[in-house]
Amino acid sequence: MKEERILGLLRRKEPQALEMVIDQYTAYVSCVVWNILQGSMTPADAEEVVCDVFLALWNQAEQVQSGRLKAWLAAVARNQARHKLRQLGKDLKLEEDFLELSEDGLEGNLIAQEERQAVRQAVEDLGEPDREIFLRHYYYIQPIEEISREMGINLSTVKSKLRRGRQKLKTMLQEGGTV
Amino acid sequence: MRKISDLLDDYQEDTIQMTGKTPLSPDRIKQLTMGKIQAPKRRHLALSKIAAIAAAVSLLTVTAAAAEYVWGVKDWFGPAFNSRVNQIRESYERNDVDIQVPENLDQGQLDILESMGQVKNETITSNGASITLQAVCSDEYVMHLYFQVEAPEGVVLPDGPSYSFQEPVRGGFYSPRRSRQITVADHKSLGMTDMRLQVQPDADPTDNKKTFILTLYRVPNGNAGSAKFNDSVKKTLNINGLFAYERDDYKFQTDTLEQTFFQGDFDFDITNAVESKRVDMDVKGLTFEYPVRKRVDGKKQLETELMAVTVESLRIGPLSAEWVGDGMAYLEIYMKDGTKAHSDGGRAMDKDGKWHETRIFYIPIDIGQIDYVVIGGVHKIYPNQ
Numbered sequence: 001m002k003e004e005r006i007l008g009l010l011r012r013k014e015p016q017a018l019e020m021v022i023d024q025y026t027a028y029v030s031c032v033v034w035n036i037l038q039g040s041m042t043p044a045d046a047e048e049v050v051c052d053v054f055l056a057l058w059n060q061a062e063q064v065q066s067g068r069l070k071a072w073l074a075a076v077a078r079n080q081a082r083h084k085l086r087q088l089g090k091d092l093k094l095e096e097d098f099l100e101l102s103e104d105g106l107e108g109n110l111i112a113q114e115e116r117q118a119v120r121q122a123v124e125d126l127g128e129p130d131r132e133i134f135l136r137h138y139y140y141i142q143p144i145e146e147i148s149r150e151m152g153i154n155l156s157t158v159k160s161k162l163r164r165g166r167q168k169l170k171t172m173l174q175e176g177g178t179v
Numbered sequence: 180m181r182k183i184s185d186l187l188d189d190y191q192e193d194t195i196q197m198t199g200k201t202p203l204s205p206d207r208i209k210q211l212t213m214g215k216i217q218a219p220k221r222r223h224l225a226l227s228k229i230a231a232i233a234a235a236v237s238l239l240t241v242t243a244a245a246a247e248y249v250w251g252v253k254d255w256f257g258p259a260f261n262s263r264v265n266q267i268r269e270s271y272e273r274n275d276v277d278i279q280v281p282e283n284l285d286q287g288q289l290d291i292l293e294s295m296g297q298v299k300n301e302t303i304t305s306n307g308a309s310i311t312l313q314a315v316c317s318d319e320y321v322m323h324l325y326f327q328v329e330a331p332e333g334v335v336l337p338d339g340p341s342y343s344f345q346e347p348v349r350g351g352f353y354s355p356r357r358s359r360q361i362t363v364a365d366h367k368s369l370g371m372t373d374m375r376l377q378v379q380p381d382a383d384p385t386d387n388k389k390t391f392i393l394t395l396y397r398v399p400n401g402n403a404g405s406a407k408f409n410d411s412v413k414k415t416l417n418i419n420g421l422f423a424y425e426r427d428d429y430k431f432q433t434d435t436l437e438q439t440f441f442q443g444d445f446d447f448d449i450t451n452a453v454e455s456k457r458v459d460m461d462v463k464g465l466t467f468e469y470p471v472r473k474r475v476d477g478k479k480q481l482e483t484e485l486m487a488v489t490v491e492s493l494r495i496g497p498l499s500a501e502w503v504g505d506g507m508a509y510l511e512i513y514m515k516d517g518t519k520a521h522s523d524g525g526r527a528m529d530k531d532g533k534w535h536e537t538r539i540f541y542i543p544i545d546i547g548q549i550d551y552v553v554i555g556g557v558h559k560i561y562p563n564q
Contacts (some may be wrong), residue, residue, distance in 0.1 A: 015216055016250040016299065020211060026205040027198065032200040044203040045290045050203060051211040058216050071193035079188070132195055138183045139192055146199065169183065 002067050009059035020059055025070065029077045036081035036141045042088050049084055053077045073161050078139070122172035126165055133158055134165035206283040207265075210258040214380035237364060238443040252296035253289040255314040255325040259379055259392050260284050260292075260542045267521055267541060278475040281518050287545045289445075291497050295409070295453050296323075305443030307331035310418060317408035318482055318496035320537045322395045324449060328421060330387040330440050336354030340386040340423035340437060342376050344393065361395065361449075364413035367406035370399040370535075371527045396499065397447075398527040398535050411452035458546045458562050460493040462502075469507055470487045488555060491533060499524075502554075511553040522546045556558050 009017035033049050041049070053076050057064065064072045084090070126134055127153060136142040136151075137158075144162070148155045181238055202500075215484065259285045268280040285293075296316025302309055313325040330336055345360065372395060379390040406412040426436035450532035468485040488506030495512065500522065502510060512520040526536035552560045 013216075015213060016254070017439065018216065019213060019250075019254060020532070022205075022209050026208050030201045030203040030205070030208070031197040031199050034197070035197075043204070045210060046201075047203050047208050050208045051215065054208075054212045058212075060555075066479060068193070071191040074192055075188075075190075082184075119186050119190060123187075135187075135190075135195060136197075137194055139187045139190060140195070140197055141184070142197075142199070150199070161511060166183065169186070 004066040007061055007064055007066055007069065010057065010064075013058075014103075018054060021057060021069070022054055023072075024052065025073055028070070029073055032074055032077040033081045035083060035143075036078065036143070038143075039084060040088050049080050052080050056080070078141075083090060093168070114141045118173050120171065122169040123165075125172070126168055129153065130165055133161045137162055138165075193519055204282070209282075209284070210261045213258050218463070219343060250298065251293050252298060252314045252316050253292045255298070256292050256296070256316060256323060256392070257284055259325070259377075262380065263541050275445040280521075281516070281542075284542060286334065287548070288543050291456075291543050291545060295456070295497060297451055297453070298451075299447070303445045303447065303448060305445055306441060307559070308334075308421070308441040308443050310445045310447075311445045312449070315449055316498070316543075317451045317453070317456055318498040319409055319457065320397055320399075320492075320496065320501050321499040321539050322449065322451065323498070324393040324395070324416070324447075326391045326393055328389050328391060330389075330421065332387065333441055334387050335385055336387055336389040336421070336440060338378070338381060341425070342378055342389070342391065343422050343424055344376060344391075344418045344420070344424060345371060345374070346419035346442065360363040360417050360419075362415040362417070363406050367412050369397040369406050369408070369414075371525075372397045373525055377410060396525065396537050396539050397527055398537050407455070408457055409451055409453050411450065413448065415452050416447045418448045419443070419446070426485075455496070456546060457494050457496040458549060459494065460552060460560050460562065462490045462493045462554060462558070462560055465490040465554065465558050465560075467508070467557045469509070469555060490554060493552070493554065493560075495544075495549065496551070497543045497546055498540055500540075502538075503533055503535050505533055508536070508555050510536075513542070513550045514544065515548045515550045520549075 006017045006020055010021070029050050030046075033046055033053070037046050037049070053073060056076050057073065057112055062156050123134060133147055133151065133153070136147045136167060142150075144155060147153070148158045151158075153161075216327070250481060264281060264283060271280060295318060296314055298314045299312045300314075301383050302311040308331050310331045313327060315322060315324050320333040328336070360374070361369065363369055374396075375394045377392045377394070379392065384448055395408065399405075408414075408416070421440040422436060423440070430548040454486065466487060466489045469488045486506050488504050490508065491503040491505075492503040493510075500510060500520075501513065502508060507526070510522075512522075514520060522538040522540045523541075524536055525539040526534050528534055546562075549562050551562075554560060
């Protein structure tokens with residue numbers, strides 16, 4: 001069934017539509033959630049987080065644009081899992097998560113919309129496979145060893161491409177007048 | 180300093196295939212989620228629309244497999260049976276019982292459910308309350324019905340009470356609150372019938388909605404030539420309202436009314452003509468001794484006595500087993516995957532003094548996967564014997 005139809009049924013609170021979404025996206029959402037939690041919770045507790053993602057869709061289906069369902073689920077799954085992690089007092093396990101940017105220019109000069117645009121542009125400009133590596137690690141919080149294994153790229157190459165991505169993002173944010 | 184992971188919070192990404200394995204159970208997630216949502220009351224209209232939309236879309240899109248999706252019997256009952264399986268497993272773990280319990284219903288069991296039932300999708304409104312019969316499934320002796328109930332506005336249906344669809348009817352001897360609720364056409368009879376109402380997990384115990392599985396079972400009581408739960412003889416179930424009775428684990432049944440949530444008149448056609456599936460085990464004439472507690476020689480205290488039992492017949496269907504003998508028996512059914520078919524049931528004596536007992540399986544079984552049956556604790560019977 002077309003996504004537009006499914007969203008329409010969800011907005012009318014038809015449980016069948018939610019079940020279709022669950023059938024199609026449980027593996028994906030579970031993977032997003034589990035990568036972020038990385039053993040900080042039991043599988044049973046993590047299942048509750050995945051459940052919350054689908055319940056959020058059930059309650060907020062009108063916010064989802066047609067054609068953007070998967071991205072919406074990923075964003076909600078990511079936020080829910082990160083929120084749980086913060087509640088547990090734990091942090092993401094990432095390869096250098098920090099960018100050294102001056103805080104001075106952020107206030108006033110940068111509005112959220114511009115920052116989002118700059119980040120998107122920086123990521124898109126990376127090209128493949130750098131973009132995928134960057135997103136797998138910093139968006140999906142996939143460990144670099146797994147990225148290396150799944151994409152068939154050796155570990156040092158993954159690290160160097162992540163470094164390049166970080167630099168690109170920093171440059172883009174600075175050139176965009178955001179720092 | 181900015182965190183890159185924070186900068187990506189608003190990023191919209193859906194191009195990467197994340198397929199890594201996780202220890203999370205898709206079935207439990209589905210069960211958990213579907214158990215927390217409350218379906219709207221006008222489901223019958225919505226479902227017909229879904230079918231129409233699905234049919235239309237199938238002509239227009241290449242995603243034909245998804246377009247053919249229809250909400251089936253297994254979709255209604257699957258999560259409820261899975262929930263039951265989990266309850267059994269937790270109970271065994273608490274009590275250190277070493278018996279294998281399946282993880283969830285497998286595809287074979289779901290297919291069995293689908294083949295044994297139909298989606299009814301009928302809503303009846305009475306006195307401001309509405310009850311929707313979503314689906315039924317049955318074999319010869321047991322019928323499960325999936326109901327969604329919406330009490331009148333302002334009436335809260337909380338978690339906890341011992342719910343019943345049966346109104347209190349005074350004057351009965353054995354069970355005063357059990358009124359006759361199933362009407363069978365053509366002067367046929369189901370024998371003795373009884374029912375159980377199981378409330379399903381609820382996202383909001385402060386609203387006026389609840390979901391129930393009603394299980395009807397029959398003990399033929401020597402009237403085997405009459406109606407069955409899966410034949411074409413028209414059967415009507417009358418529900419008089421929703422009530423809560425005082426829960427008392429020490430009484431077999433209780434008739435103390437705790438609360439009336441609403442009363443009304445809800446007549447549902449529960450006819451479910453589907454193909455009968457059963458295995459008739461070769462047990463005729465088997466004898467064993469069964470321990471019973473009884474008073475001996477007028478003594479005050481009960482003593483255990485061994486009672487000789489002769490078995491007449493044993494039939495096993497996907498939802499139930501029915502056996503006939505001249506006493507009580509302990510029945511164990513083992514499946515080829517090492518699991519056991521868990522059941523409970525009821526019995527009645529016919530006019531010739533034979534006992535008829537119907538065992539209700541907690542979850543459906545694939546009768547082709549029965550390994551063996553132990554009857555009376557001594558006889559091990561294989562289906563092909």
